Amino acid sequence: MSKIIPALRIKNFSFYYDHQKVIEDVSMEIPQNKITAIVGPSGCGKSTFLKSLNRMSELEEEVRVEGKVEFFGQNIYGRRVNLNRLRRQITTIYARPNLFPMSIYDNVAYGVKLIGWHPKSELDEIVELALKSADIWEEVKHKLHKSALELSCGQQQRLCIARALAVKPQVLLMDELCLGLDPIATIKIEELIEGLRSELTIVFISHNIQQVSRLSDFTAIFHYNENHIGQLLEFAPTKKLINHNPDYRHRDFASTRYR
Numbered sequence: 001m002s003k004i005i006p007a008l009r010i011k012n013f014s015f016y017y018d019h020q021k022v023i024e025d026v027s028m029e030i031p032q033n034k035i036t037a038i039v040g041p042s043g044c045g046k047s048t049f050l051k052s053l054n055r056m057s058e059l060e061e062e063v064r065v066e067g068k069v070e071f072f073g074q075n076i077y078g079r080r081v082n083l084n085r086l087r088r089q090i091t092t093i094y095a096r097p098n099l100f101p102m103s104i105y106d107n108v109a110y111g112v113k114l115i116g117w118h119p120k121s122e123l124d125e126i127v128e129l130a131l132k133s134a135d136i137w138e139e140v141k142h143k144l145h146k147s148a149l150e151l152s153c154g155q156q157q158r159l160c161i162a163r164a165l166a167v168k169p170q171v172l173l174m175d176e177l178c179l180g181l182d183p184i185a186t187i188k189i190e191e192l193i194e195g196l197r198s199e200l201t202i203v204f205i206s207h208n209i210q211q212v213s214r215l216s217d218f219t220a221i222f223h224y225n226e227n228h229i230g231q232l233l234e235f236a237p238t239k240k241l242i243n244h245n246p247d248y249r250h251r252d253f254a255s256t257r258y259r
Contacts, residue, residue: 007032007171007201008053012067015052022048023230028220035193035202037212037238040222045230046205049222050173053203054090055083088115091169095176097156104151105144107159111167126166134162135192154185158192172196174204177211190215213242
């Protein structure tokens with residue numbers, strides 16, 4: 001049995017927006033090349049926690065942290081961290097597609113161009129590979145230079161994944177997986193995640209416990225205390241935590257408060 005290596009090690013981590021504490025004393029290890037689900041009721045800090053893993057939260061307002069988040073041993077909140085590089089290595093897919101008002105091709109190539117210059121032939125290859133990895137190449141290969149905004153919502157979300165994959169991240173963060181997508185689009189996204197299982201560390205938020213059971217190797221259950229501050233309730237292999245625990249399997253993770 002191969003040894004599990006943590007891609008992200010979170011130690012006694014607390015998070016503040018300005019002076020308001022949002023998350024308190026979270027400690028967990030997110031394994032490399034595994035799928036980790038985050039569940040819990042609304043308002044327990046799941047999305048804030050996800051954004052803290054690549055410091056995207058700092059684009060919103062003043063933040064303060066206590067404790068550590070280590071990415072393969074490096075404290076991501078250290079003074080010398082290159083945020084652009086960090087966010088390429090740990091990239092986010094949002095609940096709603098956030099495509100640029102440009103072509104399908106240019107959306108996928110956007111981040112690659114920011115990193116540095118590539119010959120056109122090399123860029124073409126990177127775009128094609130990313131679209132294939134996101135399982136959308138066959139649907140868009142004849143309209144690469146048409147607007148990405150003309151695609152369906154499910155296609156747009158897979159295109160966002162292709163854009164993320166083009167810069168070769170090590171960790172993929174997915175907020176509110178498949179939110180608002182129809183069943184067919186949801187199946188495509190889930191199949192895509194399954195296909196990426198051995199290549200990337202994936203962390204996703206979901207309110208769908210059946211989806212969590214199907215996809216994730218590990219599950220983190222968040223809740224909030226009497227002061228409405230998010231805390232980690234449990235973290236364990238999904239089979240142990242949910243599949244073998246009828247109490248969790250039938251809970252409503254969207255609205256239930258845990259004690």
